[in-house]
Amino acid sequence: SHAGINTDAVRCLVFGLMGSVAGVLLIERGLNPFKGSWASPGGFVGFDDLFDEIVRHELSDETSLNNVYLEQLHATGSVHRDSCERVMTVACHALVKATD
Numbered sequence: 001s002h003a004g005i006n007t008d009a010v011r012c013l014v015f016g017l018m019g020s021v022a023g024v025l026l027i028e029r030g031l032n033p034f035k036g037s038w039a040s041p042g043g044f045v046g047f048d049d050l051f052d053e054i055v056r057h058e059l060s061d062e063t064s065l066n067n068v069y070l071e072q073l074h075a076t077g078s079v080h081r082d083s084c085e086r087v088m089t090v091a092c093h094a095l096v097k098a099t100d
Helices: 051-063
Strands: 008-018 021-024 042-044 071-076 088-097
Touching: 008 051, 042 051, 051 088
Parallel strands: 008 088
Antiparallel strands: 008 021, 008 042, 071 088
């Protein structure tokens, strides 16, 4: 990786249950590129950040969800999946009540 460039990210797939129906929580992106598009909560990981801590921080900051059980789902680093640069992403998932 290059000094000063964040090349690691976390994403959280939050599934909400309402009875027997499940949905996925999305946020509206506030920054370019893709401002106004829908995305899963998450963000870049700084050099000294721990994945578990930053995913909880991003989830709380973007959705106000706290104390959620998270489990690592998948890691990916496909070369051309991000239009700006190569990004290594760790995805986690959580299950919450839709009313939360």
